[in-house]
Amino acid sequence: MTTVAMTVNGKAVSVDSEDRALLVEVLREKLNLTGTHVGCDTSQCGACVVLVDGVAVKSCTMLAAQADGSTVETIESLAKNGELHPMQVAFNENHGLQCGFCTPGMIMTAVDMVRRRGKTLDDTTIRHELEGNICRCTGYVNIVKAIKAGAARM
Amino acid sequence: MAKDGIGASVLRKEDRRFTTGQGTYTDDVNRPGQLHAVFVRSPHAHATIKSVDLTAARAMPGVVAIHTGEELAEGGINNLICGWGITSKDGTPMKMGPYPPLAIGKVRFVGQPVLAVVAESRGQAEDAAHAVEVDYDILPSVTRLADALNPDAPAVHHFEADGAVWEHGQPPKNLIFDWELGDAKATDQAFAKAKHVVKIDVVNNRTVPSAMEARAVVAEYASAGEHFTLWNTTQNPHLLRVVLSAFINVAPEHKLRIIAPDVGGGFGSKIFTYSEEVVCLWSAKATGRPVKWASSRSEAFLTDAHGRDHITTAEMAFDENHKMLGLKVDTIANLGAYMSLFASLIPTYLYGPLLSGQYAIPAIHCNVRAVYTNTVPVDAVRGAGRPEATYVLERLIETAARELGVDRAELRRKNFVRTFPYQTPVLWQYDSGDYDGLLDSVLAKADWNGFPARKAESAKRGKLRGIGLSCYIEACGVAPSSAVGGALGCGVGMWEMAEIKVNPVGTVEVFVGTLGHGQGHETTYAQIAADRFGIPIDSISVIEGDTDKVQQGMGSYGSRTAGNGTSAVSKALDKVEAKAKKIAAHLLEASEDDIKIEDGNFVIAGTDKKLTLTEVALAAYAFHKLPTDIEPGLDEKAYFDPVNLTYPAGAFVCEVEVDPATGTTEIVNFTAVDDFGNVINPMIVEGQVHGGVIHGIGQALLEEVVYDPDSGQLMTGSYNDYCMPRADNLPTNFELAFQVTPSPSNPLGVKGCGEAGAIGAPPAIINAITDAIGTNDLQMPATAEKVWRALQGVSAKNAA
Numbered sequence: 001m002t003t004v005a006m007t008v009n010g011k012a013v014s015v016d017s018e019d020r021a022l023l024v025e026v027l028r029e030k031l032n033l034t035g036t037h038v039g040c041d042t043s044q045c046g047a048c049v050v051l052v053d054g055v056a057v058k059s060c061t062m063l064a065a066q067a068d069g070s071t072v073e074t075i076e077s078l079a080k081n082g083e084l085h086p087m088q089v090a091f092n093e094n095h096g097l098q099c100g101f102c103t104p105g106m107i108m109t110a111v112d113m114v115r116r117r118g119k120t121l122d123d124t125t126i127r128h129e130l131e132g133n134i135c136r137c138t139g140y141v142n143i144v145k146a147i148k149a150g151a152a153r154m
Numbered sequence: 155m156a157k158d159g160i161g162a163s164v165l166r167k168e169d170r171r172f173t174t175g176q177g178t179y180t181d182d183v184n185r186p187g188q189l190h191a192v193f194v195r196s197p198h199a200h201a202t203i204k205s206v207d208l209t210a211a212r213a214m215p216g217v218v219a220i221h222t223g224e225e226l227a228e229g230g231i232n233n234l235i236c237g238w239g240i241t242s243k244d245g246t247p248m249k250m251g252p253y254p255p256l257a258i259g260k261v262r263f264v265g266q267p268v269l270a271v272v273a274e275s276r277g278q279a280e281d282a283a284h285a286v287e288v289d290y291d292i293l294p295s296v297t298r299l300a301d302a303l304n305p306d307a308p309a310v311h312h313f314e315a316d317g318a319v320w321e322h323g324q325p326p327k328n329l330i331f332d333w334e335l336g337d338a339k340a341t342d343q344a345f346a347k348a349k350h351v352v353k354i355d356v357v358n359n360r361t362v363p364s365a366m367e368a369r370a371v372v373a374e375y376a377s378a379g380e381h382f383t384l385w386n387t388t389q390n391p392h393l394l395r396v397v398l399s400a401f402i403n404v405a406p407e408h409k410l411r412i413i414a415p416d417v418g419g420g421f422g423s424k425i426f427t428y429s430e431e432v433v434c435l436w437s438a439k440a441t442g443r444p445v446k447w448a449s450s451r452s453e454a455f456l457t458d459a460h461g462r463d464h465i466t467t468a469e470m471a472f473d474e475n476h477k478m479l480g481l482k483v484d485t486i487a488n489l490g491a492y493m494s495l496f497a498s499l500i501p502t503y504l505y506g507p508l509l510s511g512q513y514a515i516p517a518i519h520c521n522v523r524a525v526y527t528n529t530v531p532v533d534a535v536r537g538a539g540r541p542e543a544t545y546v547l548e549r550l551i552e553t554a555a556r557e558l559g560v561d562r563a564e565l566r567r568k569n570f571v572r573t574f575p576y577q578t579p580v581l582w583q584y585d586s587g588d589y590d591g592l593l594d595s596v597l598a599k600a601d602w603n604g605f606p607a608r609k610a611e612s613a614k615r616g617k618l619r620g621i622g623l624s625c626y627i628e629a630c631g632v633a634p635s636s637a638v639g640g641a642l643g644c645g646v647g648m649w650e651m652a653e654i655k656v657n658p659v660g661t662v663e664v665f666v667g668t669l670g671h672g673q674g675h676e677t678t679y680a681q682i683a684a685d686r687f688g689i690p691i692d693s694i695s696v697i698e699g700d701t702d703k704v705q706q707g708m709g710s711y712g713s714r715t716a717g718n719g720t721s722a723v724s725k726a727l728d729k730v731e732a733k734a735k736k737i738a739a740h741l742l743e744a745s746e747d748d749i750k751i752e753d754g755n756f757v758i759a760g761t762d763k764k765l766t767l768t769e770v771a772l773a774a775y776a777f778h779k780l781p782t783d784i785e786p787g788l789d790e791k792a793y794f795d796p797v798n799l800t801y802p803a804g805a806f807v808c809e810v811e812v813d814p815a816t817g818t819t820e821i822v823n824f825t826a827v828d829d830f831g832n833v834i835n836p837m838i839v840e841g842q843v844h845g846g847v848i849h850g851i852g853q854a855l856l857e858e859v860v861y862d863p864d865s866g867q868l869m870t871g872s873y874n875d876y877c878m879p880r881a882d883n884l885p886t887n888f889e890l891a892f893q894v895t896p897s898p899s900n901p902l903g904v905k906g907c908g909e910a911g912a913i914g915a916p917p918a919i920i921n922a923i924t925d926a927i928g929t930n931d932l933q934m935p936a937t938a939e940k941v942w943r944a945l946q947g948v949s950a951k952n953a954a
Contacts, residue, residue: 018277034182035175037418039366040451044873047366075175088173092165095841099672100172101366101418107173130881134873136366136419137672139848139911140881141888142841 002065008033009077017064024048024059026067027074035075035104039134046133049105049112050074056112058132075104078111087111090150091143098137109133110147114154121151159685160902163837166677167691168670177416180370183385185444188372189218191434192279193447194269194286195456196261199295199528199866200308203259203268207287211271214285216278219441221270221433223256231255231436234427235401236493237645240331240502240524248331251311251526253492255402255429255436261290262310262491263528264868265456267429272437272445295528295866299465299488302328302525310491310526330489330524331498335506336580341519344480348471352554357933358542360463360488360859361852362870363535364878365671367418368449369458373434377442382410382435387417389424389669390709391701393646397427397495404435414699417671421849422534423458424671425711426495430457455871460859461535463488464501468546470515470554478569480517483509483546487524490531497533498524503581503632503642504539504712510578511547512589512625512803513569518579528866534711536849537909540628541916545934548624548917553930562623562921563597582629584801586895592805592827593625599889600807600825608809618812619822620926624918625805630713630906633796647795650714651706652722654683654730655789658775660768662687662694667707668719669699673908674838675715679723681834682902686727687767688754705791713802713906720834721900722794729790734770737788740780741765741773800897800905804828806847808885808918812926817942819855819923824885826914831897831905839907843890846911852879853912854919858935877935 002021005014008031015030027033027050038060039047048059051073078085087110090096097103113121113129121129126144135143158164171177208220234253241247257268269286273279294308301307309327345351365387372385382405388394391412399407417424430447437445449457465486471479487501506520555562570589577583597603605621612619632638635647653665664679675698680691697703710719731751738756739746748759755764773779774788809823826843833839856877860869870876896903916934924930927941929948 020277028182033175034179035177037179037367038181038448039368040873042451042872042874045366045451075173079174084170084173091173092169095166095837097169097172098674098841098845099365099367099419100168100177100416101179103172104175127881127884134366134878134880136364136421136849136878137845138841139844139846139879140884141844141848144881144884 004064004068006067007071009074019065021064022060023062023064023067026064027059033074033076037101037104039102044134045102046109047102047105049108051108051112056109075108078107086153087150090146090153094142094146094149096138096142096146102133102135106133106135106143110150113147114151119151119154121148123148158691159681160834162681162835164677164681164691164835166674167680168674168676179367179416179418180372180385180387181448183372183415185372185374188444188446189272189274189441190276190279191270191272191437191445191447192276192283193267193430194271194283194288196257196264196266196268198261198290198292199264199297200293201261201290202293203257203261204289204291206269210287211282211285214278214282216274217271217282218274219272219437221256221272221437223254223258226255226436227258229436230403231432232402234429234492235397235495236497237495238499239643240333240498242331243334248498249313250493255432263530264866265453265530266491270433270437272441296328297527297529297861297866298863299463299486299525299527302488302527303486303523310528328526330493330526332523333502334519334521336519337517338519340517341480341482344517345471345482348479349474350472350558351469352550352557353467353469354550354553356466356546356549358462358464358466358545359853359857359934361461361535361857362455362859362876363421363423363458363461365419365421365423368451368454369424369428369430370448371430371434372444372446373438374444375438375442380409382438384410384412384431384435386412386414386431387424388412388414389417389420389671389711391669391699392667392707393709394427395701396646398431398435402427402432404432412701414669417669420671421536422461422538422711425709426459426533428457451873452871455876456530456868459494459533460490460530461532461538462542463532464542466546468550470550472554472558476558476560476565476568478513478515481509481515483520485522487522488527488529488532489524490527490529492531494531494533497531500534500539505543507578507581508540508543508627508629509547510580511544511627512571514571516579520580529861536846537912538712540909541913544624544626544913545917548626549920552622552921556930563593563602566625567593582799585798585897585899587801587803587829588893588895589625589803591893592803592829595891595893596805596807596825596827599827599891600809600823602807612811618814618926620810620812620922622808622918622921622925623805624914624921626803626910626914628713628802628906628910628913629799630802631717631796631799632712633799635795648708649793649795650708650718650722651791651793652719652726653705653789653791654723654726656730656767656771658772660766660771662689664694664696664723665704666696666698666719666723667704668710668715670710673710673715673842674835678834678838679720682720682723683727686731688751689767713908716904716906717800717897717900718794718796720902720904721796722792724901725792725794726790729792730788733790734788736784737774737780738765738770740784796899798899800831800899802828802830802905802907802910804910804914806914806918808922810919810922810926812923812941814945817938817945819936819941821851821885821919823887825889826911827891827893828907828910829893829895830907832894832903833892834904836892840890842907843911846909847915848879848884849912850915851883851919854916854934854936856883856935
């Protein structure tokens with residue numbers, strides 16, 4: 001067992017977990033932050049993307065122990081005082097989601113994309129940046145639109 | 155019309171929970187004292203189980219139980235079933251190989267569940283599963299469809315041992331059924347008088363459904379009431395309940411509650427009954443504790459029913475004026491190692507009846523041989539049979555146009571069905587449509603006539619440009635229950651049920667037996683109720699997916715929600731409206747016929763006397779002022795059994811650029827014009843078309859399930875090896891439009907839209923690529939390698 005101390009969504013937490021536990025497992029099972037999803041087991045789909053120290057990470061690809069001392073932000077942290085983050089609003093307004101399973105990873109990836117690439121994003125950039133996120137429902141058309149609109153408003 | 159009513163692109167009510175991470179999917183459900191199940195699966199495509207040693211595994215930390223196939227069978231658990239009986243043309247029933255939830259004696263595909271290890275944690279269950287020792291005697295396997303009917307292919311099931319007697323001699327050992335549809339004699343006669351005959355061989359590549367949420371189960375048993383609760387990733391909780399109770403016998407129907415919480419996509423894969431549901435229910439009772447199983451993606455590749463997998467030869471006969479005279483289709487369909495719940499339906503009644511497409515073809519004959527192989531069971535995946543039919547027909551017509559040297563659009567137009575209802579020679583009777591309108595519209599929007607200039611421009615950049623067309627027909631909501639469902643072999647009814655409850659405060663709850671898993675049902679159904687009463691959708695809740703709350707239902711698949719679900723809701727609303735008007739009339743001292751609904755009020759027409767829905771509802775429940783011939787309450791239930799299927803149609807144009815150096819295809823323009831009848835929420839419907847078309851792009855360019863023919867191992871068992879479409883596979887330009895010819899078969903005139911894109915897109919894409927590269931010798935998926943090789947073939951031919 002390992003004790004992992006992290007700041008998760010602004011709150012200091014200390015969690016006892018198996019050495020082999022992945023960050024996503026600790027978030028979902030120990031901290032009940034079930035908004036972060038597991039869509040594959042080969043780090044391909046991006047449903048589990050969270051921000052670790054401000055950088056997008058596939059939380060299925062990182063041991064929880066590696067996050068010791070880090071600041072972790074999940075989808076649950078984006079809305080403040082009941083007010084949605086501009087990217088969340090944009091996904092709703094542009095019908096950028098259907099079943100919603102890939103959505104938390106898409107939104108966290110989009111937030112990271114804006115951090116790295118700025119608020120003005122063209123379609124080609126967004127499509128390329130989404131190579132690590134799979135969606136089966138939307139055909140990506142409205143996800144690209146949503147990210148463009150959300151980025152402009154951030 | 156209410157601003158949130160029918161026809162408005164209302165933003166989705168369900169989005170807030172999904173965008174904030176508050177959705178509740180099955181794997182998010184955890185019950186006190188919950189155990190975790192891990193399945194020991196067959197590592198072999200075909201093997202005899204010689205022995206099982208559980209000694210080491212039982213001694214592992216945290217292990218509570220290890221379940222075996224024999225244990226379940228002794229406990230009275232029956233085999234998984236196929237719910238649609240198909241009869242071969244010689245009158246014999248299809249051959250169903252026994253499919254125990256956990257293997258008994260033999261395994262027949264890699265991934266088949268053999269044992270279930272149940273432990274305190276998932277990690278402990280996994281560790282113990284590794285300690286289980288199963289000794290197998292490996293048998294030769296057959297995984298490729300093309301090999302299944304070879305006389306020397308290994309038999310997947312041994313029916314001879316059952317003592318079955320075959321009237322016409324022993325059929326090939328892996329043959330499940332040999333089915334036909336249409337008039338063989340009339341078709342032969344049509345071919346005999348044909349001026350031209352065009353023939354193609356096509357392969358419809360095997361794909362995986364790949365809902366992003368993999369399957370999951372949480373099963374709980376309360377010994378006091380002997381009551382089971384099952385949280386499950388299902389598209390049809392009520393049907394699952396019937397199958398689990400009446401057929402599999404794992405829990406009595408009246409003591410089994412099934413809850414489908416948020417379901418993260420399905421694409422068919424979550425229609426069926428799987429071993430894991432049965433075993434977890436069994437285990438919950440056996441251990442007395444809740445049991446959870448959550449599929450990994452690797453397990454999803456190995457166990458979720460796959461789709462497609464056909465080999466087809468098709469021929470079309472034309473007269474001297476290029477009018478179609480007849481169509482012959484001969485298909486072999488792979489159903490995998492066992493027959494999944496609707497496996498037999500997909501290559502038969504969802505396939506053959508679609509072969510008439512948008513065309514008046516006087517004679518059609520279709521023969522389908524379904525076969526067993528040592529692969530994952532094959533069943534419905536988005537479109538299910540209809541993409542396969544459309545692919546055959548639309549490639550055949552494009553080929554015919556090339557061989558006859560005529561314009562592809564005009565060849566289609568010359569043969570369009572123009573009068574409705576239209577009785578095809580293959581069962582279905584089309585209810586409505588305007589195929590000329592669709593074609594005109596798509597050709598104009600795609601600037602079909604401007605293509606030569608664009609091709610020349612591409613050529614200057616060294617690119618090969620091609621354009622392809624596809625005119626598809628859909629058939630949604632298999633119905634009616636008696637004339638179609640029952641008569642053709644369906645084991646269940648095909649109706650839908652809805653209940654509308656107006657609460658005493660005037661809020662409305664819509665209970666309906668369909669099951670949204672991404673399609674925005676909570677918004678669409680609310681729009682229908684909002685439209686009826688002129689109330690905001692925020693005062694309406696839609697409830698699906700809980701057998702304790704929704705009394706009956708048939709679930710969502712085959713684009714049936716639009717036609718059947720909305721109709722049931724509409725019918726229940728009719729009843730509620732009638733009763734509300736009766737109450738209002740009494741309270742307002744007017745005649746029922748004079749009561750109209752205006753802006754959310756019940757008004758005496760032509761006066762300012764009115765009551766709100768809340769006032770009417772309150773009166774219905776308070777029941778102080780109503781006469782005794784009115785019952786208290788304001789809630790009504792309705793079943794809707796459609797008189798016919800609905801027949802959406804569309805025309806797609808795809809334009810591609812192929813790089814001859816690499817074979818890489820880029821979809822530069824994609825134009826889709828669809829007729830879904832009346833559209834309730836255009837934003838949601840457009841989203842369905844986007845998703846369907848990209849699904850079709852996946853099948854046409856990227857996706858293919860591959861088994862190693864020697865070992866029978868699944869080679870494409872992860873997203874690393876199986877190529878899903880990603881955002882950069884989108885068409886560069888993607889234009890959608892709707893045309894409306896309302897369906898006469900249901901009250902709202904709707905047709906269904908969920909599968910259209912996946913049906914119409916693959917032939918449009920392949921027709922465009924073959925147009926670009928100048929050879930028709932190309933099968934899906936048109937990967938860069940395949941296209942490049944096809945191009946080398948063309949060069950070699952030109953050089954010779």
